Amino acid sequence: MRRKSIFLIILIILFIGINYLISKSKNENKESIKNVKPIEFTEEIGDNGVGVLLDAKKMGTNKNPLQANVVELNKFQAQILDENNNEKLKKLYLNAKSNTISEDEFESNFYTKDKDIYSKIRYKVVFFVDSDSLYSHYQLGEGCVFDNGVFYQNIYKISKNGPVYVYLKGKFNSEDMKTVQSIYDKAYTHKLNGYN
The missing domain is CATH 1.20.5 (Single alpha-helices involved in coiled-coils or other helix-helix interfaces)
Incomplete structure (x- = not known):
């Protein structure tokens, strides 16, 4: 007992x-x-490296552009090597109203097979960041922008416990969308000219 x-x-x-x-x-x-509230993280997005934009409309609507393979991506994505344009793109995110969402909601766009959803994706956006700057501020990571200006974007930083990801949903206005298109067009032309 x-x-x-x-x-x-x-x-x-x-x-x-x-x-x-x-x-x-x-x-x-x-x-x-x-x-991590909107006002806090928008003031803390650090210096980002090179942004990469993909105009999904150039790829057609046969499959989700966020699932494209490297060969397909290389045809239509372009690095934003102009520092001013990188800053412009970053500021669009800084100035946009956005809210935190779940990882599942964020990733659903990347894995959906629903043509009604993925055919409305206009841009894929990725920032490649110098790892040294990850320890102090949140950095822009990967995301997408829909035709209507709604965007999904992750931001992240490295903490003592490993990476911390925050997933955002917000909306660009029509002027913002024109700016994104202009940045992409310049970057794509730059790419076609061999980045010279």
């Missing part, structure tokens, strides 16, 4: 300990997301 009691006490202590660790881990993750 005494052995059973000791065994039960040990099991209860283990159960409580495991639950505590799980809830602590969940709360830390929630806390990191909860503390």
Whole structure:
């Protein structure tokens, strides 16, 4: 009888300990997301490296442009090597009103087979960042922009516990969309000229 009691006490202590660790881990993750409010992260997006834009309309609507292979992407994506245009693109995100969303909602655009959704994607946007700058500020990562200006974008930074990702949904206005188109056109022309 005494052995059973000791065994039960040990099991209860283990159960409580495991639950505590799980809830602590969940709360830390929630806390990191909860503390990132639009006004805070927009002021903290650091110096970004080279932006890359893909005009999805050039690829047609046979498949999700966010799932294109490297060969397909290389035909129509362009690096934004002009620093002013990189800054312009970054500022569009800084100035846009956006909200945090779940990782699932963000990634649903990348994996959807629904033509009604992916045929409305206008741009794929990716920033390649110098890793040294990841430790202090959130950086723009990967995302997409729809025809109507709605964008999905991730921002991330490296913390002592590893990478912290925040997923955003916002909207560009018609002037912003013209700016994105202009940046892409210049970058694509630059690419066609061999980046000279």
